[in-house]
Amino acid sequence: MGGRVNEDLIKERRKCTFDIKELTHIIDCGEENTIKRKQIDNYILNIKELWDDVPEEYLSHKERYENAIKKAFIVLKVLRQLHTGNIQITDHRTPTNVYSIQDGIFRNVNPLLIHIGLFWSTIAAQASTEQQAEWLQPDSSMIGTYVQTELGHGSFIRGIETTATYDSTTDEFILHTPRLSAYKWWPGGLGNTANACLVMAQLYINGTCHGLHIFLAQIRDFDTHKPLPGIKVGEIGPKMGFNTADNGFLGFDNHRIPRTNMLMKNVQVLRDGTYVKPKHDKLTYGSMLLTRVTLISDLAYQLSKAATIAVRYSAVRRQSPIKSNEPERQILDFVSQQHKLFITIASSHVYRVVGLWMWNSHKRVTADIHEGNMGQLPELHALACCLKAISSRDASALVEQCRLACGGHGYMMASNLPQIYAYTTAAVTYEGEYTVLLLQTARYLVKFWRLAAEHKPLPQNFAYFEDYIKKNFEQWRNSPEGIIEGFKAIVAGKTKAAYDTLQCNLRNGREFEEAWNMASVQLTNASEYSTISRNDIEALQSRYEELLALIRPNAVGLVDAFDIRDEVLCSTLGAYDGRVYERMMEEASKSPLNEDVVNESFHKYIRPVTMKNKL
Numbered sequence: 001m002g003g004r005v006n007e008d009l010i011k012e013r014r015k016c017t018f019d020i021k022e023l024t025h026i027i028d029c030g031e032e033n034t035i036k037r038k039q040i041d042n043y044i045l046n047i048k049e050l051w052d053d054v055p056e057e058y059l060s061h062k063e064r065y066e067n068a069i070k071k072a073f074i075v076l077k078v079l080r081q082l083h084t085g086n087i088q089i090t091d092h093r094t095p096t097n098v099y100s101i102q103d104g105i106f107r108n109v110n111p112l113l114i115h116i117g118l119f120w121s122t123i124a125a126q127a128s129t130e131q132q133a134e135w136l137q138p139d140s141s142m143i144g145t146y147v148q149t150e151l152g153h154g155s156f157i158r159g160i161e162t163t164a165t166y167d168s169t170t171d172e173f174i175l176h177t178p179r180l181s182a183y184k185w186w187p188g189g190l191g192n193t194a195n196a197c198l199v200m201a202q203l204y205i206n207g208t209c210h211g212l213h214i215f216l217a218q219i220r221d222f223d224t225h226k227p228l229p230g231i232k233v234g235e236i237g238p239k240m241g242f243n244t245a246d247n248g249f250l251g252f253d254n255h256r257i258p259r260t261n262m263l264m265k266n267v268q269v270l271r272d273g274t275y276v277k278p279k280h281d282k283l284t285y286g287s288m289l290l291t292r293v294t295l296i297s298d299l300a301y302q303l304s305k306a307a308t309i310a311v312r313y314s315a316v317r318r319q320s321p322i323k324s325n326e327p328e329r330q331i332l333d334f335v336s337q338q339h340k341l342f343i344t345i346a347s348s349h350v351y352r353v354v355g356l357w358m359w360n361s362h363k364r365v366t367a368d369i370h371e372g373n374m375g376q377l378p379e380l381h382a383l384a385c386c387l388k389a390i391s392s393r394d395a396s397a398l399v400e401q402c403r404l405a406c407g408g409h410g411y412m413m414a415s416n417l418p419q420i421y422a423y424t425t426a427a428v429t430y431e432g433e434y435t436v437l438l439l440q441t442a443r444y445l446v447k448f449w450r451l452a453a454e455h456k457p458l459p460q461n462f463a464y465f466e467d468y469i470k471k472n473f474e475q476w477r478n479s480p481e482g483i484i485e486g487f488k489a490i491v492a493g494k495t496k497a498a499y500d501t502l503q504c505n506l507r508n509g510r511e512f513e514e515a516w517n518m519a520s521v522q523l524t525n526a527s528e529y530s531t532i533s534r535n536d537i538e539a540l541q542s543r544y545e546e547l548l549a550l551i552r553p554n555a556v557g558l559v560d561a562f563d564i565r566d567e568v569l570c571s572t573l574g575a576y577d578g579r580v581y582e583r584m585m586e587e588a589s590k591s592p593l594n595e596d597v598v599n600e601s602f603h604k605y606i607r608p609v610t611m612k613n614k615l
Contacts, residue, residue: 006578008330009556012315016557023561027304027352028097034563037098040082041565044101049074051567056107057413058592061238064108068244069193071105072112079116080138095297095352095359103305104568107419108244112143114188119144121290122198125366126214126263141222145187145194147250148288152181154429155436157200157212162252164201164215164262168273171259175201175217175252183251186430190248191235195220197250198263205273214263217255230255241422279372289381291431292388293362297355299395302424303348308559309417309574310341310402313409315556316578331405332555338548340405344398345558351391358387379461382444389437392427399424406573409580414587416571439520445495446502453499468492476532478539486532493529 028034044050050071056064079099102110110116123135135142153159161182164173177183184190190197196218203210219231227233232251239247262269268276314332321328331337361383365376403410403417410417428434452458452465467473473489476482505515551558566575572583593599 004577004579006316006580008315008318009312009576009578012553012556013560015553016560017554018557020557020561023558024563027349027562029095029356033096033098037100040098041101041567044075044078044105045567047074047078050105055414055587055590058590061243064244065111065192065246068106068108069111072110072193075102075105075110076112076116095294095355097301100301100564100568103301104565104570106244107416107570109188109242109423111189111193111244111246113245114145115143115194117294118146118291119198122146122214123216123263125290126265127216128264131216131260131264135216142196142218143189143194144196144198145189145248147184147187147190147197148200149184149186150181151183151185151249155433160200160202160212162199162201163204164199164213165204166206166259166269166273167256168271170256171271172256173215173259173262175199175215175255175257177251177253183249185236185249186247187250188242188245188247190233190250191246192248193246194248195222195225199250199252203262203269203275205269205275210275210277213267215257216261216263217252217257219250228255241419241426279374288431289384290362292384293358294355295388295427295431296351296358296391299391299424299427300348300351300355302420303344303351303395303398304559304562305564305569305574306399306402306417306420307341307344307348308562308564309415309569309571310344310405310410311555311559312575312578313406313573313580314341316580317407332552335545335548337405338552338555340401342548342551342555344402345555347394347398348562351395354387354391358384378444379459382441385432385437386441388427388432389434389441392424393434396421396425396428409573409584412572412584414572414584416569416574419570435520442495442498445491446499449492449495449499464488465492465495468496473531476536478536478543489529489531 025031025034028037052067056067059067120136123132127135148157148160150160150162153161161178162184163176163178165176166173184199187194187197196216199215199217200212201215203213218228219233220227230253232253233248235246235248259269259271266278270276311332314337315330317331318328319331322333332341361380365380368374368376399417399421403415403421406415406417409415413419432440448458448462449465452462452469455466458466468489474482474485476486501518502515505518506512510518560576569575572587573580575583588594
C-alpha cells in the first residue's frame with residue numbers, strides 16, 4: 001500500500017469519524033484473527049512462485065489450469081506446515097477471512113477447493129471412527145472431490161441414477177452408471193486433479209433399493225494418475241467462471257469397491273448384507289447443508305470486495321457537475337451512486353452476521369444430532385435452503401450493481417468485478433437451485449401454517465402465525481421494531497395466500513403434488529400484506545436519504561475496514577492508492593497484442609485485401 005495516494009482518497013480518509021481498526025477486528029471476529037490473517041498474508045506474499053508475471057486472462061484454458069494446480073499444491077504444503085501436517089482434520093470451513101489471501105492467488109478458484117473444503121469435511125462428518133483413522137492421514141495419497149450432481153439430475157437428488165449394488169459373494173459394492181443421464185457432472189477437481197471421490201449413489205441389496213448413500217471410490221491410479229479400469233472421467237469444458245476448478249464428468253462401468261468404502265458413521269451394511277438404517281433419513285445430506293451454511297459468509301466476503309472496488313473508484317472518478325457552473329464532482333457525491341453502493345456495504349455486514357449465526361446454529365444442531373436429538377434439524381434445513389437461495393441471488397445482483405456503478409471501466413476484466421460476479425452468480429444454482437430451495441422452505445412454512453390454522457401448538461419461531469390469524473398485529477410503525485413486525489405480517493400473508501391456493505387445488509380434486517406444483521408461483525412469490533401507508537413510505541424514503549448523507553463521509557473508511565489487500569482485490573479500480581488510470585494503462589500494456597508494433601495478422605490478412613482494393 002506504499003507510494004503516492006490519490007488526493008481524493010486522502011481527503012476521504014480524513015473525513016472518517018470511527019476507528020477503522022476496531023471495525024476490522026469486529027469483521028475478523030477478533031484482533032487475534034486480524035493478526036493471524038496479516039501474518040499468513042505476509043508469509044504467502046513472499047512465495048514468488050504464487051504470483052504471476054502474465055495476467056491469467058491471457059493464458060489458454062489449459063495453461064490457466066496448470067498454473068492454478070501448481071499454486072494449489074504450494075498452498076497445500078504451506079497449510080500443512082501451518083497446521084503441523086494435520087490439515088485434513090482441521091476445520092477449514094469455519095467462517096473466517098484468515099485465509100483470504102487465496103482469493104488473490106487464484107483469480108478463478110483453487111482446484112483443490114472441494115478437496116480441502118468438502119471431501120475432508122464429509123469424511124469427518126459421515127465416516128466411522130475407523131474409516132476416519134484410515135482416510136484422514138496427513139500423508140494420504142488421496143486427492144478427493146465430492147461427486148453428486150448428474151447430467152440428468154441436479155437439485156432433485158432423489159432422482160440420482162448411479163447405483164451401488166452389494167455383492168455379498170465378494171463383499172464389494174458395484175458402482176455403475178446405467179445411462180448417459182446418470183453421468184456425474186460438475187464436481188470441482190474431478191476433471192484432472194482428483195484420484196478419489198465421495199460418490200452419491202442409490203444403494204441396492206438383494207434387489208431392494210435403500211436410497212442414496214455416500215461411497216469412497218478411487219478413480220485414478222495413485223502413482224500414474226491414469227483412470228482405473230471401469231472409469232470414464234474428464235473435464236466438462238469452459239464455463240462462465242470457476243475455470244481453474246477443472247469441473248468434471250464421471251461414469252462407472254461396474255466398478256468394484258470394498259464394502260467398507262461406504263461411509264458408515266450413521267448407516268451400515270453388514271457382511272451378510274444386513275442393512276442398518278440411519279436414525280434420520282436427512283443425515284446423508286449433511287455435506288450439502290454445511291455448504292449452504294458456509295456459503296453465506298463466503299458471499300459476505302465477495303460483497304466486501306465488490307463494495308471496496310466500487311466505493312474507492314467512485315471517490316476517485318469525477319464526472320458531470322451537479323450544477324452547471326461547478327467543476328466535475330466525485331461520482332460518490334451523487335445520491336443515486338450512494339444508493340447503489342451503500343446497500344452493498346450494509347449487505348456484506350448483514351451476511352457476515354447471519355453467516356456466523358448460521359454456523360453456530362449448525363454446530364449446535366450437529367452436537368444435538370450426536371446425542372440423538374434430531375428435533376432442530378428440519379428448521380436448520382429450511383433456514384439454510386432459504387438463506388442460500390436469497391443471499392446468492394441478492395449478492396449476485398449487488399455485485400452487478402457495483403460493476404454498473406463503475407461504468408464502462410467495470411466491464412474490464414482488470415477491474416476484477418466480472419470475475420467476482422461470475423463467482424457469485426454460480427452460487428445461485430450450485431448446491432441447490434434457487435427456486436427448488438425456496439419451495440423446500442415453503443413446504444416448511446405451509447406445514448406450520450396448517451398447524452396454526454388448526455389452532456395447534458406452534459414452535460416459538462412461528463408464534464407470529466397465530467398472531468396473524470387472530471389479527472393481533474399492530475399498525476405499521478416507522479421503527480426497526482415496527483419494520484420487523486411488518487416483515488412478519490408479510491411472511492404470514494404470503495404463507496396464507498400460498499396455503500389457500502394449495503387447499504383450493506386440493507378441493508378441486510388435484511393430487512397433493514399436482515396441487516403443490518400449481519401453487520408454486522404463490523409459494524415463492526405470493527402477494528404481500530402489511531398496514532403500511534403512502535405517508536409511511538414517504539417518511540421512510542426521507543429517512544433513508546438522510547442516512548445516505550450520514551454514511552457518505554465514512555464510505556471510504558467503511559470499505560477500508562474490510563482490510564482487503566490490493567493483491568487480493570486484483571483490481572485496477574479498487575487499489576488502496578486510488579491510482580486508477582495509471583494502473584489501467586499499466587495493465588493494458590501487458591496485453592500480448594501490444595508486444596509488436598504491427599501484429600503479423602496485418603501482413604497475413606489485412607494488407608492483402610486493402611492493397612487489392614487500392615489496385
